Amino acid sequence: MADSAHSHTADAHASGGTRRDFLVIAGNALLGVGAACTVWPLITSMNPARDVLAAGAPIDVDLSSLQPGQQVLVLWRSRPIFIVHRTPAELTKLQASADTSLLRDPNSAVLQQPPYATNWHRSIKPEYLVLVGICTHLGCIPEFTPQPGGSLGPAWPGGYFCPCHGSRYDLSGRVFSGVPAPYNLPVPPHHFLNDTTVRIGEDPPNSTFDFDSIEQI
Amino acid sequence: MAVSQNKLVQWIDHRLPVFTYLDHELHEYPTPKNLNYWWNFGSLAGAMLMIMIATGIFLAMQYDPNVGDAFQSVERIMREVNYGWLIRYIHMNGASFFFIVVYIHLFRGLYYGSYKTPRELLWMLGVVIILLMMATAFMGYVLPWGQMSFWGATVITNLFSAIPGVGKDIVTWLWGGFAVGNPTLNRFFALHYLLPFVILGVVILHILALHQHGSNNPLGIDRKGPQDSVPFHPYYTYKDMFGLSVFLIIFAIFVFYFPNLLGDPQNSIPANPMQTPPEIVPEWYLLPFYAILRSIPSKLLGVCALFGAIFILFVVPWLDTSRVRSAYFRPVYKWVFWLLVIDAFVLGAVGAHRPEGWWIVIGRIGTFYYFFHFIVLMPLIGWFERPLPLPPSIAEAVLKKKRHGADALLSPLAPRGEP
Numbered sequence: 001m002a003d004s005a006h007s008h009t010a011d012a013h014a015s016g017g018t019r020r021d022f023l024v025i026a027g028n029a030l031l032g033v034g035a036a037c038t039v040w041p042l043i044t045s046m047n048p049a050r051d052v053l054a055a056g057a058p059i060d061v062d063l064s065s066l067q068p069g070q071q072v073l074v075l076w077r078s079r080p081i082f083i084v085h086r087t088p089a090e091l092t093k094l095q096a097s098a099d100t101s102l103l104r105d106p107n108s109a110v111l112q113q114p115p116y117a118t119n120w121h122r123s124i125k126p127e128y129l130v131l132v133g134i135c136t137h138l139g140c141i142p143e144f145t146p147q148p149g150g151s152l153g154p155a156w157p158g159g160y161f162c163p164c165h166g167s168r169y170d171l172s173g174r175v176f177s178g179v180p181a182p183y184n185l186p187v188p189p190h191h192f193l194n195d196t197t198v199r200i201g202e203d204p205p206n207s208t209f210d211f212d213s214i215e216q217i
Numbered sequence: 218m219a220v221s222q223n224k225l226v227q228w229i230d231h232r233l234p235v236f237t238y239l240d241h242e243l244h245e246y247p248t249p250k251n252l253n254y255w256w257n258f259g260s261l262a263g264a265m266l267m268i269m270i271a272t273g274i275f276l277a278m279q280y281d282p283n284v285g286d287a288f289q290s291v292e293r294i295m296r297e298v299n300y301g302w303l304i305r306y307i308h309m310n311g312a313s314f315f316f317i318v319v320y321i322h323l324f325r326g327l328y329y330g331s332y333k334t335p336r337e338l339l340w341m342l343g344v345v346i347i348l349l350m351m352a353t354a355f356m357g358y359v360l361p362w363g364q365m366s367f368w369g370a371t372v373i374t375n376l377f378s379a380i381p382g383v384g385k386d387i388v389t390w391l392w393g394g395f396a397v398g399n400p401t402l403n404r405f406f407a408l409h410y411l412l413p414f415v416i417l418g419v420v421i422l423h424i425l426a427l428h429q430h431g432s433n434n435p436l437g438i439d440r441k442g443p444q445d446s447v448p449f450h451p452y453y454t455y456k457d458m459f460g461l462s463v464f465l466i467i468f469a470i471f472v473f474y475f476p477n478l479l480g481d482p483q484n485s486i487p488a489n490p491m492q493t494p495p496e497i498v499p500e501w502y503l504l505p506f507y508a509i510l511r512s513i514p515s516k517l518l519g520v521c522a523l524f525g526a527i528f529i530l531f532v533v534p535w536l537d538t539s540r541v542r543s544a545y546f547r548p549v550y551k552w553v554f555w556l557l558v559i560d561a562f563v564l565g566a567v568g569a570h571r572p573e574g575w576w577i578v579i580g581r582i583g584t585f586y587y588f589f590h591f592i593v594l595m596p597l598i599g600w601f602e603r604p605l606p607l608p609p610s611i612a613e614a615v616l617k618k619k620r621h622g623a624d625a626l627l628s629p630l631a632p633r634g635e636p
Binding site: 041 | 304
């Protein structure tokens, strides 16, 4: 095809191209569209299949047996979800300025949670925290370490410690400054069906939050 | 040797001469100027191999080679995976179309004597490819783990039990157990993934052997000079692309409108090792060989005839004693060739029916004639037949045809008294 381009006459150039130019360009364009249409089904077959998507439907968790100070780990869309029942003492600590001054994003400015969880306790009900338990650094599962002090130093207020690269979060999933993780732990869409049943994966009525819009999981 | 004005191309070519090689094998490569459309089927087979490998890799990403999950995983591909139905139907029908293309390619070679000196090894590599294709297709058919998959695997692996002495041990070794089961399915999946790349390797050798002496042609006479040939590119690359377009339209009609026409409904039933289906038939492309197997009333001889029917193709270059390549100049062989084609279809029909009544008789006649053709007719006709005079050169024949304005020479499947 490159050869034919050399055989243009001066007249053809003056008139802006030959019939052959048109056919070559149109033919190649059609070939490109055909190639794209052929490759697309192959590529998209690697995306989540419909049964995988269906398995990502919301799940209901009964919290009636979850005592204050305990955490339960459930799986939603193949991801670990932390549900914590925080004690009143822990809730008080989350608001103490001595502790919040050590945080990177204490007011949850980065979009890592739905609007209804953009508050100091990062949840709908202060006592119940729902988090995606995946470190925003490189994807490990942070350890639930609610006891203050201990091997993490006297300043440790209690929260999450990631064993992979030492990232730390408080008991609202807010990341500390000076650790590798850049963002707070994400809060998934959730709402309460009654006092002790939480549905994970679905926004409260009248709320339209797109979980895909968050900064990073 | 500037292959391109492009500086980057020149830089690479100076260090890694891929462009020079491509230019040599495609652009300079002289090809007879009189090739007809029967010569399209080689490149079509190459295209089919690429389609099968591409779709196969994506299917393997979703398939589960475990007897408990295999059938469901294929159903999942059909129902849940994005475009899984399309990829599987292309792969499934692709197997059939691959064989259609390769069988036409084979009969093209038989008609025009493409196996004759100096192309014996080219031909034999082609037979190796067909054998590998049959093995690959058979193992691929087992993977969906339907009733035909399971019982086909049982019957075909049991063929080896006919080997005296060690047969039983070989079959157990093939199964990896006491019957076709999970180990069998696992190894069939591994081999079904491997063999296409082995085929690709043999195809490269096939092309290497082809390019040593170039394509045969409908007249079956050698090229004598530049006037007899045209460069492969762009003349035959574009002709091949046109042929491919037409072929893909027909292929697409099957994929989209008759995706299950060539399949067996029995294979929509999950494999049941406790019940044999009423009729066991292989895929259509193996039916003639299956008919030969069933026509011989002896286990060992039947298996020998089955494999012999393919292996005899290896010695065709020496069974054919005629020095004239193209059947176009061979008034007797030409008709015998078509009898062989009819025989292949008859054997295919026999293979599709239960071995009862007349089908047994027809199967035995067809099997006898198949071997009679290669072992007796091919050598004898070569000795006794008086070929028509060959034209002095391809160019002269082509120009003469052009002067007469007749289509006789280039459509040798409807030949006349030329030249």
